Amino acid sequence: MYQENYDDVEFGGDVDLVANSYANSNLVEGELDEEELIMQAQAGVQSIPEPVRNFLANLHRNLANCNVGDLAYNYENQFVRLTDKFYAKGPWPEPQYVAALVGDDGLFLTLYRELYYRHIYSRLHPSMETRFRSFENYCDLFNYILNSDGPLELELPNQWLWDIVDEFIYQFQSFCTHRSRVSKRSPEEIELLKENAQVWNTYSVLNVLYSLIQKSSICEQLEAGQNGGDVIEAAGDFGVRPLYKMLGYFSIIGLVRVHCMLGDYTMALQTLENVELGNSRALFTRVTACHVSVYYYVGFAYLMMGRYADAIQSFVHILTFVSRTRQYHQRSYQFDAVNKKAEQMYALLAIAVSLSPVRVDESIHSYLREKYGDQQHKMQRGGDEAIEIMSELYLYACPKFIMPNPPSYTDLEAASKALEPQSFQLKIFLREARLQLVIPTLRSFLRLYTTMDLDRLSTFLDLAPAELRNQLMVYKQRCRQIKWVGSPDLLKGESTSTTDLDFALQEDMIFIAESRVGRRYADWFIRNTNKIQDLVNSIENRQKATITNGGKPKAEEEAGAVPVEA
Amino acid sequence: MASTSFDRPSTRPDEIHSLLTGVERYNPQKAGVLEDYLVRQCANPDPVSNHDLMANLALLKMYQFNPDLVDLDIIRRVLAKALISQSQGDFNLCLYLLSDDICSDVSIGKLLVLRDYLEGAQFDKFWKEMYGAEDDDEESVVDGIAGFDNGLRRLIIGQITSTYQTVAAKAVEKMVNLDEEAVLRLCKEHNWPADSNGIITLPLKSENKAKNTVIKESVKFEQLTKIISAANDI
Numbered sequence: 001m002y003q004e005n006y007d008d009v010e011f012g013g014d015v016d017l018v019a020n021s022y023a024n025s026n027l028v029e030g031e032l033d034e035e036e037l038i039m040q041a042q043a044g045v046q047s048i049p050e051p052v053r054n055f056l057a058n059l060h061r062n063l064a065n066c067n068v069g070d071l072a073y074n075y076e077n078q079f080v081r082l083t084d085k086f087y088a089k090g091p092w093p094e095p096q097y098v099a100a101l102v103g104d105d106g107l108f109l110t111l112y113r114e115l116y117y118r119h120i121y122s123r124l125h126p127s128m129e130t131r132f133r134s135f136e137n138y139c140d141l142f143n144y145i146l147n148s149d150g151p152l153e154l155e156l157p158n159q160w161l162w163d164i165v166d167e168f169i170y171q172f173q174s175f176c177t178h179r180s181r182v183s184k185r186s187p188e189e190i191e192l193l194k195e196n197a198q199v200w201n202t203y204s205v206l207n208v209l210y211s212l213i214q215k216s217s218i219c220e221q222l223e224a225g226q227n228g229g230d231v232i233e234a235a236g237d238f239g240v241r242p243l244y245k246m247l248g249y250f251s252i253i254g255l256v257r258v259h260c261m262l263g264d265y266t267m268a269l270q271t272l273e274n275v276e277l278g279n280s281r282a283l284f285t286r287v288t289a290c291h292v293s294v295y296y297y298v299g300f301a302y303l304m305m306g307r308y309a310d311a312i313q314s315f316v317h318i319l320t321f322v323s324r325t326r327q328y329h330q331r332s333y334q335f336d337a338v339n340k341k342a343e344q345m346y347a348l349l350a351i352a353v354s355l356s357p358v359r360v361d362e363s364i365h366s367y368l369r370e371k372y373g374d375q376q377h378k379m380q381r382g383g384d385e386a387i388e389i390m391s392e393l394y395l396y397a398c399p400k401f402i403m404p405n406p407p408s409y410t411d412l413e414a415a416s417k418a419l420e421p422q423s424f425q426l427k428i429f430l431r432e433a434r435l436q437l438v439i440p441t442l443r444s445f446l447r448l449y450t451t452m453d454l455d456r457l458s459t460f461l462d463l464a465p466a467e468l469r470n471q472l473m474v475y476k477q478r479c480r481q482i483k484w485v486g487s488p489d490l491l492k493g494e495s496t497s498t499t500d501l502d503f504a505l506q507e508d509m510i511f512i513a514e515s516r517v518g519r520r521y522a523d524w525f526i527r528n529t530n531k532i533q534d535l536v537n538s539i540e541n542r543q544k545a546t547i548t549n550g551g552k553p554k555a556e557e558e559a560g561a562v563p564v565e566a
Numbered sequence: 567m568a569s570t571s572f573d574r575p576s577t578r579p580d581e582i583h584s585l586l587t588g589v590e591r592y593n594p595q596k597a598g599v600l601e602d603y604l605v606r607q608c609a610n611p612d613p614v615s616n617h618d619l620m621a622n623l624a625l626l627k628m629y630q631f632n633p634d635l636v637d638l639d640i641i642r643r644v645l646a647k648a649l650i651s652q653s654q655g656d657f658n659l660c661l662y663l664l665s666d667d668i669c670s671d672v673s674i675g676k677l678l679v680l681r682d683y684l685e686g687a688q689f690d691k692f693w694k695e696m697y698g699a700e701d702d703d704e705e706s707v708v709d710g711i712a713g714f715d716n717g718l719r720r721l722i723i724g725q726i727t728s729t730y731q732t733v734a735a736k737a738v739e740k741m742v743n744l745d746e747e748a749v750l751r752l753c754k755e756h757n758w759p760a761d762s763n764g765i766i767t768l769p770l771k772s773e774n775k776a777k778n779t780v781i782k783e784s785v786k787f788e789q790l791t792k793i794i795s796a797a798n799d800i
């Protein structure tokens with residue numbers, strides 16, 4: 001789930017205690033005898049409400065029968081409804097009680113536990129214990145999937161598979177943030193962390209993602225698909241099954257996210273090398289959250305790389321999609337998550353457009369102006385206020401960055417004072433942005449003239465001429481960006497000019513040139529030509545119909561013909 | 567398509583390429599291989615072929631994952647190379663993979679300052695910072711990188727030729743930190759005529775030609791298929 005604003009607020013030891021006793025009734029094993037244990041278990045099972053029990057039984061049955069359609073209904077609708085009705089404030093029933101209901105089915109319980117922990121993360125506050133257990137559960141699940149002898153018979157709906165991968169990465173990020181906040185961790189927790197360095201270890205997480213990708217041969221499949229080769233052959237035994245294929249595919253997207261979180265934007269874009277972003281029937285479009293995710297991270301990576309034009313293109317593409325399909329997603333439980341991401345993208349778009357002004361699609365432009373018009377004006381004027389607003393928007397909209405390693409437990413003092421990855425990335429980005437801000441400010445002045453003397457312009461701008469000269473050079477450098485032109489490799493592109501204003505200096509004289517878009521008449525003419533052609537065709541058809549009706553009656557075509565008016 | 571820093575440079579050996587494209591790039595034991603490759607890049611004075619951004623980024627990523635392997639001198643060299651790279655974004659990409667701790671180191675800090683001057687086109691401050699202090703007996707921050715000065719001058723000249731149509735020779739001297747004679751030699755080399763007042767005329771190319779353009783619409787053939795097929799039917 002997209003709980004990006006989730007803050008790790010500490011409730012002291014109390015929640016731990018409660019969660020412990022909930023999750024770990026082994027504590028009381030020594031004290032109660034067997035009969036009491038059985039009674040306790042029975043009481044636990046009894047406490048599960050009837051609708052929930054039915055739901056679990058259905059889920060179990062559909063899982064065993066690989067009934068993907070019904071599973072999708074169970075997962076997307078019933079689970080959400082029951083959560084809202086019974087478990088809005090508390091966790092779902094204990095996995096061990098559920099075990100009694102489903103006859104201890106290992107696979108089902110692993111999947112159930114995944115849902116159980118996911119729910120705790122989203123509605124409640126996970127304790128350190130919960131985090132550890134959830135990690136172990138994921139290890140179980142992925143071990144089962146990756147280390148089976150032959151391809152598994154299991155099938156799950158795409159939405160569920162995406163959520164598994166997404167939640168896995170989310171919990172990883174949450175853990176990294178949690179552990180790096182050393183000042184808020186109690187000494188016992190720090191000991192626990194030190195002793196269990198393998199839990200939520202960065203290498204393990206990456207290993208899972210890479211293994212899923214490798215097992216499903218998804219890269220080979222995508223490549224074969226693009227080059228017209230044999231996809232089935234490229235897939236191999238495992239990749240042919242939808243479970244592996246989709247998990248592999250979603251892992252690619254997951255990797256993009258992890259790379260962005262670690263600040264490696266080139267790797268993020270490189271990972272998508274076989275995924276065709278322009279293809280409207282690509283696999284990622286099957287799950288909306290995935291679709292939105294892809295464009296968000298691609299756009300963000302471009303933004304950080306200074307390729308503002310590409311970032312804008314990416315954001316505008318997905319935002320038009322979201323706004324057009326908004327009415328279809330009202331009822332989907334992902335609606336909130338998708339909306340949140342869309343809002344963040346508007347903020348990033350506002351930053352990108354301020355740094356590299358271009359025309360955007362009308363509806364997006366009006367929404368942007370409505371929401372961030374004020375901020376955009378301030379950003380374009382440059383100066384400290386611009387930087388402040390940019391920081392604010394950036395911190396709202398950026399992904400949660402992480403440190404791949406645990407902090408140094410030996411030097412806790414230094415670790416607690418270390419700059420958070422968020423702030424570090426922001427600092428670097430702002431450095432770039434400060435330079436880039438030259439463009440909108442100079443542009444607004446240069447647009448008014450065709451030639452201008454350097455000294456006069458410098459008095460207008462209140463700068464020393466030498467300073468202005470430097471700024472002009474910077475403008476020149478910055479108005480050229482690499483723009484992606486549709487190759488499968490997202491990193492490639494052509495160097496193009498991204499502003500409509502260009503100039504040249506002859507010693508001290510500035511010659512300004514503007515490029516404008518000529519009138520586009522072709523589309524209008526084509527559309528109207530087609531319209532009139534259709535009109536003529538339909539009139540002719542009517543004519544023909546009346547003529548044939550007036551003459552010999554024609555059996556077949558009469559159905560739609562104009563009634564005869566004799 | 568012009569090549570970007572992300573393409574595979576012709577000088578990259580296969581060994582490095584397979585390292586970068588597989589999971590071995592996460593193997594901390596391979597850090598040495600990438601470090602050696604960086605040293606080889608530094609030894610190569612040819613500015614066209616001596617910068618392999620992807621390999622250097624992989625090395626920095628390895629440092630990010632294994633802080634105990636961090637070698638500040640290597641990082642300094644990676645950053646110095648990125649500074650004079652033809653694509654302007656390289657330096658930043660390297661920075662994203664570092665940490666605040668590393669950035670507070672003295673020589674790295676100096677590189678950051680140099681980069682601010684260079685990207686802000688404040689060339690005189692840049693040269694002063696690099697070579698200014700007379701009593702500096704510490705090693706220059708760009709030590710051990712062959713062809714640094716040349717690569718740098720190439721970059722600056724590129725910027726000058728994009729911005730100016732005519733420029734005073736004196737201004738050029740200040741920007742590239744060469745004396746009058748050297749600048750004249752440079753002009754001869756690039757075939758730029760310099761007149762008696764010391765004004766150099768630079769060749770016109772797309773970047774420094776200030777011409778009002780109108781972007782005309784290009785109608786693709788596919789848009790006309792419906793009309794043409796209708797015309798055929800008649």
